[in-house]
Amino acid sequence: MISAAITGFATAFSLILAIGAQNAFVLRQGLLRQHVFALCLFCALSDAILISAGVLGFGWLVTLNPNFPTIMALGGAGFLIVYGAIRLRAALSGQSAISDVPEQTALASVLTTAAALTWLNPHVYLDTLGLIGAVSTGYEAPAQKLAFGIAASFSSFVFFFSLGYGAQFLAPLMRTARAWQALDLLIALVMWSIALGLILSVF
Numbered sequence: 032m033i034s035a036a037i038t039g040f041a042t043a044f045s046l047i048l049a050i051g052a053q054n055a056f057v058l059r060q061g062l063l064r065q066h067v068f069a070l071c072l073f074c075a076l077s078d079a080i081l082i083s084a085g086v087l088g089f090g091w092l093v094t095l096n097p098n099f100p101t102i103m104a105l106g107g108a109g110f111l112i113v114y115g116a117i118r119l120r121a122a123l124s125g126q127s128a129i130s131d132v133p134e135q136t137a138l139a140s141v142l143t144t145a146a147a148l149t150w151l152n153p154h155v156y157l158d159t160l161g162l163i164g165a166v167s168t169g170y171e172a173p174a175q176k177l178a179f180g181i182a183a184s185f186s187s188f189v190f191f192f193s194l195g196y197g198a199q200f201l202a203p204l205m206r207t208a209r210a211w212q213a214l215d216l217l218i219a220l221v222m223w224s225i226a227l228g229l230i231l232s233v234f
Contacts, residue, residue: 032178035170039179042166043082044186046158052111052225053148053155055218057191061198062214066141071188071195073142077149078159078187085164086180101233107151108229114144115222122215153229 047054053074060070149155163183170176204210 035175036182039182043183079184081159108226111226119219
């Protein structure tokens, strides 16, 4: 069980570690110190649901509809292009620096964006339902499979809460408009590169 747990944690953590649209959004909200706990909890729970589905063998849902990957890819790409444009506009305006009392964003808006970045991203299905689900098949004993799934899900909680609250240590460096311009530009480029990858995967 220990070996299965270690493998589950390491597999999930390595997949989520790469810089992506969801991670960039969590980082930004962490810097703003707005709705960090709710956002991290939402992202971690979303991952846990998908990981559990993959480990329990529901990966067939992804291939149930032959057009599902294409629909998800184009829908996700469209959202990422729009969100990237929003961040580019913020970078060009130069008005995103953290003030002593930053403008508050509604929790519903933050969670809606997080939901889109999570559930409209085909890569998350590949990682959780596909890759993690495939690795879990190496453990046939129910106890080992359970340990694998719990550890893999726990890695998401560790990662997102570390990213969200760890970002606050960078806040002193992000009090200038130029620093936020650079971050928003980086986020826009990340969003668009992922969108391009999704579009190319379809065509």
